[in-house]
Amino acid sequence: MTTATESLVGASTDFLKRFSPFDQMETEALDYLSERVLLGYFSKGATILSAEMGQPRYFYIIQRGKVQASQSGDVALTEYASMTLGPGECFPIGAISAGRPSTNTYMALEDSFCFQLPADDFITLMRISPVFQVFCTQYIASLLSQSRQQLQNTFSQRAAEQQTMTTPLSELIKRDPISVTPETSTRNALEKMDELHIGCMVVADADARPVGILTQGDLLSRIVLPAFDLNRPISDVMTPSPQVLPMTATAYDAALEMATHARRHLLVVDSDDKLRGVVSERDLFSLQRIGLRQIRASIESADDIESLRHASRDIRQLALNLIAQGIGAEQLTRFISALNDALTRRIITLELGRHELFGVQFCWLAFGSEGRHEQTLSTDQDNGIIFSAPEGEREATKQKLLAFAKDANDALAACGFPLCKGNIMASNPELCLTLEEWKRRFGAWIREPDPQALLNASIFFDFRVLFGSEKIGDQLRRWLLETARGNSTFLRMMAHNALAVAPPLGRFRDFVVEDDGMIDLKKSGARLFVDVARILSLRSGVEASSTVGRLRQSGQRANMAEEELNAITDGFHFIQLLRLRSQHLDTEHDAPGDNKVDPDTLNELDRRILKEAFRQARKLQLRLKLDYQL
């Protein structure tokens, strides 16, 4: 190196050292970077990089000035997806490491200088510098959560607005307006309110123009306590000049108005200012809970399997509507899980009514994805029973329980939860056991972790009490955690198993697909997270049975950064969401297409997020690999 080059490289090093991650970068790697960066200049308004330019040739580090990054493509996303980068910040990371065109457009917001590292050198730098590698991958994690947030914002706003909050008030008015004239005696007005079960009385003039309002909330302070003379006209006690909105105003306007003025009722008037109706807070509120509450109520009041079948179909339908509205996977699975739980409990309750099990101590367990609260729309039953009975009555009790379980299993199947092909069902005598028997079984798998034992562990260790005595379930859980924790061979074998499938990320292409061009989102997606989470929870004694709960709690115990955990769980949720989206209403459970996605049909943002989600899975696996030296 000439002295001139040394001086210039030194200048670049001095600059880079002022910023993260370069300040922490290995000396050798920093030298490598400084020696190879070129300095370029971009006038205000110049496009530095865009999707149209194809694969980025350089990695840019802003030296001076400001650069705006904005999402290209879908116009709806644009406004949510722009950010400003300043000195020391870099771009594009995802695109250049994947060797694909940038999805962002980068524009100089002011005259800017950028250091430019040729793409090949960027890849080398990633390889030689662990610090830089971590920086790049964590940046991606934050990008994932950003993109997901944008996606959700857009979707949930759109969904909520379309479905509910942009509904014009004219459509929300349920009945013809009821009003009295200002001269009406207060007594008459109150009698009318009582008779019609309405929460407020509108006072309107002869032309039907509202001049005042009296609500139930006013009664105590204005009438009862002051002993108001009920023969006086209502105009003496009403709230004059009530809040009115036009028919064309939206539910959103109404909600805003109510929130601003702390009103529970709003009067809706036409273009002539004539009263057309009343909108209450409850009218707006119910908009947001349409469906969910109804289904829940119909499940809880169902007294035969037939009505539960309807409810089950409703759950599916509602789930699909919610998917269409873009609701997040976390809420979606939680809601599916809650409704399915309610449904299952109702079925069990109904079946209990037909079986003589009075006084029998037992609990109904859900295993697998149901045990993890992660049911998709295409999940078959996985359940079992723990019971306790005095020594002499054990066998008789068990027979009674099996008969009950058989009916319950069939009823569940009738309601859309297919019978388990592997016979993992409570009606299987092998799975209707006492606490001691369960412990012996779990213990055997842990002591001798052959492939079958490991497979069993991956299903049964995700158990959860769905009905009955939680206490028995808790005892089993605590015993399991203690036993597994102390057996490192078992955990190591589980880890080995969990690493058998790698995320389908391609070295050259974005994704590695199966022969049919599809990605199996269950086998090579969700399961990667689920398996690692199970091991982490067993190892650190976390009682949660959901994958996200396990990751969060065990991650916190292992001092993993909050953002890192968020990125991982976001990745998992996104894959779950894609699974749900790919499950169609019109196909039966376990249809061949379920859980599969053709990456070419995804839009750019989804592809990008899916890729980041897989990358999170890879990170998670890597952690396990390091922990167990596999």
Place this chain on the structure above:
Amino acid sequence: MTWLSRLIPGAHPPAQLTPEVRARLDAWRKLPATALDRQHVETRYVVVNTEASGLDLSKDRLLSVAAMAIENGLINPKLALYQSLEPDPADALTGLLEFIGSSPIVVFNAAFNKRVLLNAMERVLDVEPELHSVDLYWLLPGLFAERSQGASKLTEWMNALRIETFQRHHALGDGYAIAQLFLATQARARILGHATAQALIELEHARERLNRPL
């Protein structure tokens, strides 16, 4: 090399050049000319800056030279040169000529920087190379009129365009600042339609004539 110098014996003592330096100079002379009508990104420019013992051309001596090539509109630290004239001025200046090749050079204040360089080349190498040059001293006020606020010195322009360097009053350090000014110059000139080296040279001459005291 000027034929005139040869006609005035004694004006320049014949340079004592080694055969090796002569050969290098010959090779340099044979370099093909650079086209000046290409776009800036396709043109290799060389920023040249000097360090002298003072500012008086008649008595001060050139001490060191610095040069940086701008290719594809980018400053590349590998394409840089910094050389003291001592102990071997002929080698240093020949090295500079070789580095420049036939590229147009970029200087700040040619009246001094280019002159002191050419003087030294004539004295040491007995050549007066025809270097196409672009002088930011003249170009910047026209291109960045709204920012100039009467700027004329390098420091003032560095402040106006918020440019920094690692070491001031050093041939390479100032050269780095000039190189950055030139990147800005290229970008601005392109926007204003002065897309080639030729266009810059013409623009500069126009500015120079305009500002010449009558």
